[in-house]
Amino acid sequence: MPLIQEPIPISTTLDGRIAVVIGGGRGIGRATALTLASAGAQVIVAARTATELNSVAAEIESNGGQAAARPLDITQSRQVQAFADELRATNGRVDILVNSAGASFIGSLDDSSEAEWDRMIDTNLKGPYLCIRAMLDLLRASESPWVINLASKVGLTGFAQVSAYTAAKSGLVGFGRALAQELGAENIRVITLCPGPVDTPMRWAATPDLDPNLTIPAETVAETILFLVSLDSRVTVRSELVMEALGYHESAVHLGH
Numbered sequence: 214m215p216l217i218q219e220p221i222p223i224s225t226t227l228d229g230r231i232a233v234v235i236g237g238g239r240g241i242g243r244a245t246a247l248t249l250a251s252a253g254a255q256v257i258v259a260a261r262t263a264t265e266l267n268s269v270a271a272e273i274e275s276n277g278g279q280a281a282a283r284p285l286d287i288t289q290s291r292q293v294q295a296f297a298d299e300l301r302a303t304n305g306r307v308d309i310l311v312n313s314a315g316a317s318f319i320g321s322l323d324d325s326s327e328a329e330w331d332r333m334i335d336t337n338l339k340g341p342y343l344c345i346r347a348m349l350d351l352l353r354a355s356e357s358p359w360v361i362n363l364a365s366k367v368g369l370t371g372f373a374q375v376s377a378y379t380a381a382k383s384g385l386v387g388f389g390r391a392l393a394q395e396l397g398a399e400n401i402r403v404i405t406l407c408p409g410p411v412d413t414p415m416r417w418a419a420t421p422d423l424d425p426n427l428t429i430p431a432e433t434v435a436e437t438i439l440f441l442v443s444l445d446s447r448v449t450v451r452s453e454l455v456m457e458a459l460g461y462h463e464s465a466v467h468l469g470h
Contacts, residue, residue, distance in 0.1 A: 226443055228253035230357075231304050235287060235344055236314030238265030240413035241363055244431035245311055248439050250278035255304075259285040259296060260314060287314055287340030290347075297347035306354035309442050312341040313363040317378050317415055330377045337381035342388065352401050357446045360396075361438050362389045362405040366455055369407055382407075386453060393451070402449045404441055408434055409457030427458050 232249045236242035237258030243265075250256045250273040258266050258280065266282035273280035283299070286292050300307060316336040318329045341362055345352075352358040367375060368382030389405035396403055410428040434456065441450065 226252040230254045230308040231306060232256045232309035232311065233300070233307050234258050234311045234313060236260050237269055238262050240415055241411060241431045241434050242313035243269050244435035245313060245438050247273060248432065248435035249309065250280060251276065252439055254309065255279040257281045257283060259283045261286055287344055288335040290343050293343040293347045297351065300348065300351055307348050307351040308355040308357060309359045310344065310348055310352065311361045311438060312344060314340055315363065315415065319374055321374055322376050325377050333377040333381045337378070338384045338388065341385060345392070353399060358401045359442045360392065360401065360403040361441065364405050364407045366407045366409045366457060369453065369455065404450045405453045406434065406437065407453045407455045427460065429456060429458050
């Protein structure tokens, strides 16, 4: 017989805090939304696919948490601004902003069309820029604001066959470094996570032959985010965090060509 799982109890670690999780319908974003809600945060999940968002919000609420789902294309500045305006009217602040939406493309430079390049930059770099900029006043209204950007280890090291994705994630790393300095004076803490392979649908679509033992669970990334946003208000993290499975090595990833 299958085990019956009890609902995750709601603690008060993040009680009263408002978290916006971009890309919260699947993968790391979904795991993060569930984890932050289980710690007491009111979570707003935003992404393109409404059915996935509604499923996450329903799961949070069934476990006793607070959630709202908002369909959003983060590459469209008007949509992002309208979303921020809604948050301004309903919540008045954002305590935690997690930019976890992402897209990947595997192909050599010869195969990378301008359209694919634009898609990588728009989703992985421009989207976080639009979201942070639109919500800056909402973050400033928080007593302990955090911005968590999800980049990738390839943004630090590079990887063949993913030059457009690497460029976008590398740009996100640099963007986060600059913002950490620019916004630090206002006590807005900015940190970029750079995970290696994570057990998500996007990972398996890109590398279906990868040894599952060389991936880390999305929940582990989410728990790391929970740890960060639970830090004392006098503490910050000054560099990117790289996470990967013990024993992982880049040669285990085969992209063809």
